[in-house]
Amino acid sequence: MKNIWRAVRFIPEYRGRVVGVVAVGSALGALATAAPQVYKMVVDVLSGMVSGRLSHEQGARRVVILVAAFFVLRVAVVVFSALQDKQADDLWLDAVSTFRQRVFDNMTRLSIDYFEKVRVGEIMDRFGAITQITMWLMSLTEGTLANVLQMLFMLGLLAWRAPPIGAIMGAVLAVNFVISYRTVGWTRPYRRGWQRLAGKMTGLLAEMVGNISTVRSFGGEPAVKDRYDQTQAEWRVMRDGLHRTEWRSALILNIANAIGVFVVVAIASLGAVRGRYTAGDILLVLTLSQSLISTVAPIARQINQMGEIDSSAERLLELLDVEAEVRDAPGAVDLERLETVAFENVSFAYPEKGTLALREISFVLGQGQSLALVGPSGSGKTTIVKLLMRFYDPTEGRVLVNGRDIREYTQRSLRAALGVVLQDVALFNDNIAENIAFARPGASLDEVRAAAVAANADSFIGGLPQGYDTLVGERGIKLSGGEKQRVAIARAVLKDPQLIILDEATSALDSESEHAVQQALQRLLRGRSSVTIAHRLSTVVGADQILVLKEGRVVERGPHATLARRPGGLYARLLSIQTQQPIAPPPALIPADIPA
Ligand code: ADP
Ligand code: MG
Numbered sequence: 196m197k198n199i200w201r202a203v204r205f206i207p208e209y210r211g212r213v214v215g216v217v218a219v220g221s222a223l224g225a226l227a228t229a230a231p232q233v234y235k236m237v238v239d240v241l242s243g244m245v246s247g248r249l250s251h252e253q254g255a256r257r258v259v260i261l262v263a264a265f266f267v268l269r270v271a272v273v274v275f276s277a278l279q280d281k282q283a284d285d286l287w288l289d290a291v292s293t294f295r296q297r298v299f300d301n302m303t304r305l306s307i308d309y310f311e312k313v314r315v316g317e318i319m320d321r322f323g324a325i326t327q328i329t330m331w332l333m334s335l336t337e338g339t340l341a342n343v344l345q346m347l348f349m350l351g352l353l354a355w356r357a358p359p360i361g362a363i364m365g366a367v368l369a370v371n372f373v374i375s376y377r378t379v380g381w382t383r384p385y386r387r388g389w390q391r392l393a394g395k396m397t398g399l400l401a402e403m404v405g406n407i408s409t410v411r412s413f414g415g416e417p418a419v420k421d422r423y424d425q426t427q428a429e430w431r432v433m434r435d436g437l438h439r440t441e442w443r444s445a446l447i448l449n450i451a452n453a454i455g456v457f458v459v460v461a462i463a464s465l466g467a468v469r470g471r472y473t474a475g476d477i478l479l480v481l482t483l484s485q486s487l488i489s490t491v492a493p494i495a496r497q498i499n500q501m502g503e504i505d506s507s508a509e510r511l512l513e514l515l516d517v518e519a520e521v522r523d524a525p526g527a528v529d530l531e532r533l534e535t536v537a538f539e540n541v542s543f544a545y546p547e548k549g550t551l552a553l554r555e556i557s558f559v560l561g562q563g564q565s566l567a568l569v570g571p572s573g574s575g576k577t578t579i580v581k582l583l584m585r586f587y588d589p590t591e592g593r594v595l596v597n598g599r600d601i602r603e604y605t606q607r608s609l610r611a612a613l614g615v616v617l618q619d620v621a622l623f624n625d626n627i628a629e630n631i632a633f634a635r636p637g638a639s640l641d642e643v644r645a646a647a648v649a650a651n652a653d654s655f656i657g658g659l660p661q662g663y664d665t666l667v668g669e670r671g672i673k674l675s676g677g678e679k680q681r682v683a684i685a686r687a688v689l690k691d692p693q694l695i696i697l698d699e700a701t702s703a704l705d706s707e708s709e710h711a712v713q714q715a716l717q718r719l720l721r722g723r724s725s726v727t728i729a730h731r732l733s734t735v736v737g738a739d740q741i742l743v744l745k746e747g748r749v750v751e752r753g754p755h756a757t758l759a760r761r762p763g764g765l766y767a768r769l770l771s772i773q774t775q776q777p778i779a780p781p782p783a784l785i786p787a788d789i790p791a
Contacts, residue, residue, distance in 0.1 A: 196501060198508035202328055205515065206293050212286050213336050219279040220341030226272050228348050231482040233265050239475035283337040291329045298325060298514060306520040307586040308546050315405070316398030321514050324507035331497075331504045339497045346490045353483050357472065360459050360480055364487055367455030371448055375495040378444040379502035382437050386506050389433035392426055394510070399423050441499065448495065452488050459484045520546070521588055523605050530604040533612035533693040534597050536560040536583065536724070541592035543582060552578045553747045555592070558740070565725045567735035569766065570744035576728045578747075580696050583726065585609055614692035614719070618699040620679040622671030627656055628663040630671075630682055634690035642689060650685035651715040652678070677708025684715045695725040702730045732770050741766070 237258060244254040302318070346368065354361025403410060403419045410419055463480045466472045472480070537560065543553040553575045560566045568576040581587055582594055585601055594601045601609055614634075622630050631646060632638045638646075640663065647653040647663075655678055659665040671679045680700060687695065700716065701709050713734075729735050736755040743751040743758065743766045751758055751766050758766040 196505060198505045198512055199328065199332070199501070201512055202508040202515075203332065205297050206290055208293075209286060209290050212282070216279060216282050216286060216336045217340050219275055219282060220337060221344045223272065223275045223279065224341040224345030225348065226268055226275065227345055227486075228352065229268055230265070231479050231486070232352070233261055233268065234482060235475035235479035237261050237475075238478050239473055242474045279337065283333060286336075287329060287333045290332075291326060294325050294329060295322075298322060298511070301515055304519050305517055307581070308520055309517055312547075314395075314398035314402065316396075316401030317394045318514065319401065320394040320397040321510045324511045327507050328504055328511065331500055335497060339494055342490050342494050346487060346494070349483050349487055349490070353480065353487070356476060357463070357466070357480050360462055360484065363455060363458055363462070364484055367452060368487065368491055370451045371491045371495050372498070374444055374448050374451075375498040378441065378499055381444070382440045382502055383506070385433050385437035385440065386503050389430055389437060390503075390506055390510060392430040392433060396423065396426050396430065399426060444499075452491075456484060456488060521585060521606065524602055527603060527605045529608040530596060530612055531608075532597075533609075533724075534562045535595075536694065536726075537595040537598075538579070538582075539593045539595060541582065541589045541594060543578060543587065543590045545578075545587075551590070551747055553582070553589075556742075556747075556749060557592075558742060558749075558752070560724055560726070560740070563722065563724055564739045565720070565727065565737070567738035567741045568726065568728045568744060569732060569735060569741060569769065570750075574744040575747040576744055577698055579744075580615075580698055580726065580728065583696070584613060584615070611690075612693045613696060614687035614690050614694070614723075615696045615698070616680070616683045616687055616700040616716070616719075618702055620671060620683040622667050622674070622679060622682065624666065624669045626661075626664045626666055627659070627682065630667060631685045631689060634686040638689055643685075646685040646689040647681075649688045649715065649718050650681045651711045652681035652685050655681070675708065677704050677712055680704065680708070680712050681715055684712065684719055688719055693723060695720055695723050697725065697727045697729070699728055699730055701734065732766075732773055 240249065240254055240257045240261070243249040244251065249257075350361060350365060350368070353364055399419070399422060403423075410416060460481065463472065463477050467474070467477050538556045538558050541553055541556045542551055544551045556575075556579060558566065568579060570576060582589055583601075585594075585606055588602065596604065596609065596612075623633065628640060628643050631643045635642075643663065644653060647656055656663060656665075665673075667673055667682075671682070674682065683700075697716065701712055704712060727735055727738065735741060739754065741751075741753065741755060741758055742749050743764075745765060751761065751764055758764060759770055761767055
């Protein structure tokens with residue numbers, strides 16, 4: 196139960212409305228209890244008339260009054276039910292929407308490292324728990340709480356009218372509660388198990404769909420299917436255990452209830468034969484006992500489900516409880532204009548990893564200058580960029596912007612000054628115009644088009660079936676690598692940042708699209724500072740400063756001319772390997788001297 200309560204505290208504003216729904220529900224419960232009482236009175240009047248205790252006229256008058264009371268009762272039930280349904284439906288809709296917004300919002304604020312370690316499908320699965328939890332809460336407020344009140348009321352009435360029967364029904368209800376509550380405990384391990392496995396199955400499915408090309412090309416279908424089937428088999432075992440336990444509990448309860456009702460009927464009938472109860476009393480006692488049994492069933496079900504909901508809530512809370520590792524400092528200021536960047540003895544290890552990805556990196560990048568990072572793959576180039584974007588904080592040392600630690604700026608303003616073009620371009624399944632405007636929501640179509648022109652993208656977009664309205668497909672699957680790259684550059688142009696970061700932006704391109712992309716990049720870089728990571732050294736020859744990295748350390752630094760001439764140096768070695776390749780080197784990226 197405690198997880199459910201903690202989850203509910205994320206939407207405290209609905210407390211008042213919940214009380215309203217419960218109040219109307221309780222009124223309904225009281226009305227439901229009054230009905231058997233009216234039946235009893237009618238029967239007593241009738242048997243009074245039969246035995247001659249009441250005159251025909253007296254009897255008729257009382258019956259008319261009772262029938263009128265019954266009518267009022269039914270009308271009240273209809274009105275209250277309608278009111279309650281409406282109230283409850285509106286409440287659920289509002290509550291579930293708010294809840295989803297809160298969780299979604301929290302997800303968008305988490306640090307990158309969180310998303311690097313969890314499966315997307317698992318997040319989806321946990322997200323789905325919101326609907327489940329709110330539905331359960333709704334049936335609790337709408338029916339169950341009122342049912343509990345109604346039950347207590349009926350039991351009181353029964354105990355007052357026929358104490359022995361009240362006692363027996365009390366015992367039957369107690370058995371129901373105890374068994375239902377214990378079932379929650381008995382089924383806990385199975386529930387935890389099947390929910391975890393269901394989450395894993397969703398994760399595997401999402402992974403397979405996301406990597407379908409790789410799966411196909413390696414003929415990996417049997418392997419992924421095996422993994423899925425195996426997880427499903429484990430899931431079945433857990434579900435089966437759950438069902439067996441629940442089945443056993445339900446059987447015990449049904450037997451207990453049947454015995455209870457049997458004893459009640461026997462006692463009431465014998466009591467009537469001995470003249471202890473009137474005909475009306477018997478009717479009242481039997482109706483109440485029967486209603487009690489049918490009221491307790493949904494309550495027991497609700498208690499039963501509580502366990503499942505509680506573990507769903509626990510899984511949801513795990514999403515809500517992850518604190519962003521990287522957070523804005525309390526007095527963080529907005530970065531107005533990025534001028535200089537510097538790394539000061541920066542060392543960094545990824546969370547949960549012992550080895551350092553970067554060791555004592557230092558450099559200064561002045562305004563309008565270009566820095567290139569080269570080195571073998573895995574040497575830490577991308578990691579430098581991640582620290583600069585503040586996806587992570589350094590383990591040691593400082594990253595400075597305009598001479599101040601970047602932790603003193605708000606993350607939003609810092610990232611607003613950076614334009615990033617990566618090897619893998621992330622596109623949303625939306626049209627091209629929206630994808631470009633993602634950099635600056637609210638940009639006009641003219642601005643989007645101007646950016647596309649600067650990025651050499653306007654001409655290929657013009658050739659698409661619906662031009663700027665063309666949908667790009669999931670992650671941009673309908674565009675070629677070079678086209679996606681130019682959309683990404685258009686984004687960066689539109690954003691108009693002060694520092695450009697290019698991480699292997701052209702590595703995956705063929706030479707023809709590379710030429711178009713290079714041209715676009717040169718326009719983008721003009722007049723801005725830049726950090727370029729390039730695999731092909733020919734693209735960095737014009738950089739003001741080149742850092743050569745190896746295993747997280749800077750092993751050489753300087754301009755191209757110096758590094759190329761150092762005998763035995765890593766840069767010179769990489770250069771000689773590359774120039775021996777028979778491919779024509781593309782034009783130098785920097786300096787840019789082609790017309791815009
Ligand atoms: P490069 O961009 O030079 O190829 P990276 O900066 O991506 O290299 O990686 C440097 C090192 O950090 C590598 O050893 C890599 O395995 C490790 N690494 C990269 N990303 C992560 C991560 N998210 N979690 C843990 N280790 C990582
Ligand atoms: Mg990299």
